[in-house]
Amino acid sequence: MLETVNLKKVFKRNIAADDVNLYLDEGESVGLLGPNGAGKSTTISMMSTLMKPTTGDVKWNGRSVIQNPSEIRKELGVVPQEIALYQELTALENLKFFGKIYGLSGSNLDRKIEEVVDHVGLNERQNELVKNYSGGMKRRLNIAVALLHEPEIIIMDEPTVGIDPQSRNYILEMVRQLNKEKGMTVLYTSHYMEEVERLCDRIYIMDHGKIIATGTKDELTSILSSEESILIELDRDQPNLIERYKQQESILQVTETEKGIKLIVPKGSHQLGTIFDLAEEEQAQIVSMNVQVPTLEDVFLHLTGRKLRD
């Protein structure tokens, strides 16, 4: 349905997207996951006609998006990261304005507005000025605008950045319904692993402009199927203990967490004795210990050596 072919964008000497190849089949919900600056916005801006690639192409049902931008733009629902609304107008006036740009009018436009306002849960507040909206409401209205012309696909650039947990939850549930109940294809970018885990059938992990892994959540975590992670909660910071663990060849990865340390070890390698012995030598109190199967966050760390939100 939508695919990129060796898509590349170079800003002066910075390669923001480097030979990106990804695709979405009809009805799929696909996540593009990566830290800030990974190249997600650049990639989806090119996919949605908002930016020209340096080289490569984007195909929409076999037709080049680069060759036919204005024609194909009408078929895509695009939710940019920046809020694109008129603050001095009401939500309803904004929707009428953008609806007309999409070529809608009369009772057809009224019906579509009613539908999208309902979908994003803004019925009761549609006559208020956008400047008085909360950040979460503005984001919801931003999404409503992108849905007005009934696109087959919605492309969303980090739609939950900077909003409260309740609005975030609302948006995630809304996107899930669009995909699962209305059958809309979704491309969702985020640096929140939990969001793509919750929403997406398939995930692309991006870093430094490149796609570094792809698959379902299970496929991606199976990259680490021969490993397990051990979460250790400590009574206080223990920099010496972290160093001691790092010196152990049998411990593959050591990361500091909010409350302690996370270790990645080969599955079934019976490291608990060593872990306890070293803690005792460093006079560190282990408050709790948890052995877990790897998460997408672990996969990212494994592939890049960095945390998603460093």
Ligand SMILES: Nc1ncnc2c1ncn2[C@@H]1O[C@H](COP(=O)(O)OP(=O)(O)OP(=O)(O)O)[C@@H](O)[C@H]1O
């Ligand atoms: N217009 C531009 N001019 C120069 N460099 C740019 C431009 N837009 C993006 N970049 C650079 O390209 C790289 C990728 O940026 P991009 O915004 O695509 O990343 P991202 O994964 O979407 O991150 P974020 O979550 O912060 O938006 C970054 O190094 C960024 O500084």
